[in-house]
Amino acid sequence: MAAATLSAPDAEKLSKLKAAVAGLHQISDNEKNGFINLVARYLSGEAQHIEWSKIKTPTDEVVVPYDRLAPAPDDASETKKLLDKLVVLKLNGGLGTTMGCTGPKSVIEVRNGLTFLDLIVIQIENLNNTYKCNVPLLLMNSFNTHDDTMKIVEKYSNSNVEIHTFNQSQYPRLVVDDFMPLPCKGHTGKDGWYPPGHGDIFLSLMNSGKLDALLSQGKEYVFIANSDNLGAVVDLKILNHLVSNRNEYCMEVTPKTLADVKGGTLISYEGKVQLLEIAQVPDEHVTVAVLHCIECCHPFSQIVSEFKSIEKFKIFNTNNLWVNLKAIKRLVEAEALKMEIIPNPKEVDGVKVLQLETAAGAAIRFFDNAIGINVPRSRFLPVKATSDLLLVQSDLYNLVDGFVVQNKARVNPANPSIELGPEFKKVxxxxxxxxxxxxxIELDSLKVSGDVWFGAGITLKGKVTISAKPGVKLEIPDGSVLENKEINGPKDL
Structure with missing residues (x-):
């Protein structure tokens, strides 16, 4: 289909690739077709060019403020009806390698000995028990996490939650030099393959048979979220709004802070709502500006762009998505979900390879009556690094029925900023x-570098910097109270 627009050399390249992929016995025909379609779109140079002047800020009808949503039904039987339409799907394809763990990231212990997955199951179990409903949990694994996850979910066999798993697609990495699949070059292990981003979720739901099975059970909406986002819990007000207004797609967005400047944002473009990612921003909207640090008044240069501006684009995508299942089926069958392709260059044993990926949020423009909802920041609590783990394991949060809830004793609604050195990177x-x-509870910021060790019962307040000199072990004694302090050695304690 897309091959018709290819140049002669690219058409030949694609033809050779097709022949090579046909011989890969490790993947299904559906995966082979999906991969070839993705490569054909990539080679055709298919891209959506954004005209900057046509970008409009979405109105409150398009990105609905959370506090304008109608309350969820009071009647428990009405709530049960709502919840019986719902499926929760967690993206479970990622490994915990960035935090020094092996296996699925969802089994890292978060709090009180409970993992991300434990908390997710407890939350859904509480819903099912409270409302006598049946909200199932789906886990979209990758080939990297499938085997481990299958063993792990056995421990939930007695819970009141139906757990289903399916794998997202497995595509071969492309060798940059000759555009041939890496597995054809002798890389037959896992490093020859990649999962093509969470945009693959719609196709994989269909190919796995899970989509038709859910529709046959009367399910109408799927709530999709990253398994490491502790704030991504079922919200009855959002579900009620979508069912009442027949929205086929909803992206939860939340106000941007300076820490979120790279996150995609929602725009109105030619009458439709769509996701704008930094890769789509024309170069002329990236400029170098000289800023002044308020604290020290030293000038420093920083790349500042209109896209990253928290004035022009005030919200960003949390990757909490609510999608109508019938709409997914319609669009997948029509091959209409052509999200922007994200080329991701990698290197495997010195060989330069390319993986082509897509993002689920970019699908918003293909759905009818799609909206954003501007949700409180509490619905975005991802744990991407040990600095995030410190936040959620601390007294900043309490654990209530599987929900990680901010401690009311915290006066500042924003979390403290935490920077931990490489010594703390692995869990x-x-x-x-x-x-x-x-x-x-009263901390504004913490910066730790060097060989630092913390005793028990320590309290940190205000702005705290702890920096151990090279080759020096710095131990913070039990019971220390550090408030607005800079610690460079034992003498500062």
Whole structure:
């Protein structure tokens, strides 16, 4: 289909690739077709060019403020009817490698000995028990996480939650030099393959048979979220709004802070709502500006762009998505979901390879009556690094029925900013360096570098910087209270 627009050399390239992919026995025909279609679109140069002047800020009808949503029904039987239309789907394809863990990231312990997956199951179990409903949990695994996840979910066999798993597509990495699949070059192990981003969710739901099975059970909406986002819990007000207004797609967005400048944002474009990612922003809207640090008044240069501006684009995508299942089926069958392709260059054993990926949020423009909802920041609590783990394990949060809830004793609604040095990057090292997690209720910022070890019962307040000199082990004694302090050695304690 897309091959018709290819140049002669690219058409020949695609033809050779097709022949090579046909011989890959590790993947299904559906996966082979999906991969070839993706490559054909990539080679054709198919891209959606954004005209900057046509970008409009979405109105409150397009990006609905959360506090304008009608309350959820009071009647428990009405709530049950709503919830019986729902499926929760967690993206479970990622490994915990960035935090020094092996296996699925969802089995990292978050709090009180409970993992991300434990908390998710407890939350849904509470819903099902409270309202006598049946909200199933789907886990979209990748070939990297499938085997481990299948063993892990056995421990939930007695819970009141139906758990289903399916794998997202497995595509071969492309060798940049000759555009041939890496597995054809002798890389037959896992490093020859990749999962093509969470935009693959719609196709994989269909190909796995899960989509038709859910529709046959009367399910209408799927709530999709990253398994490491502790704020991504079922919200009855959102579900009620979507069912009442027949919205086929909803993206939860939340106000941007300076930490979120790279996150995609929602725009109105030619009468439709769509996701604008930084890769789509024309170069002329990226400029170098000289800013002044308010605290020290030293000038420094920083790349600032209109896209990153929290004035022009005030919201960003949390990747909490609510999608109508019938609409997914319609669009997948029509091959209409042509999200922007994200080329992701990698290197495997010195060989330059390319993986082509898509993002689920970019699908918003293909659905009818699609909206954003501007949700409170509490619905975006991802754990991407050990600095995030410190936040959620601390007294900043309480655990209530599987929900991680901010402690009301915290006056500042924003979380403190935390920077931990490379010594704390791996979960094992992080845990060994804290006898107990400090109290940070009154903390504004923490910066730690070097060989630092924390005793038990420590309290941190205001702005705290702890920096151990090279080759020096710096131990913070049990019971220390550090408020607006800069610690460079034992003498500062």
């Amino acid at each position: 094992g090292n992080f845990l060994s360096r804290f006898k107990s997690i400090p109290s940070i």
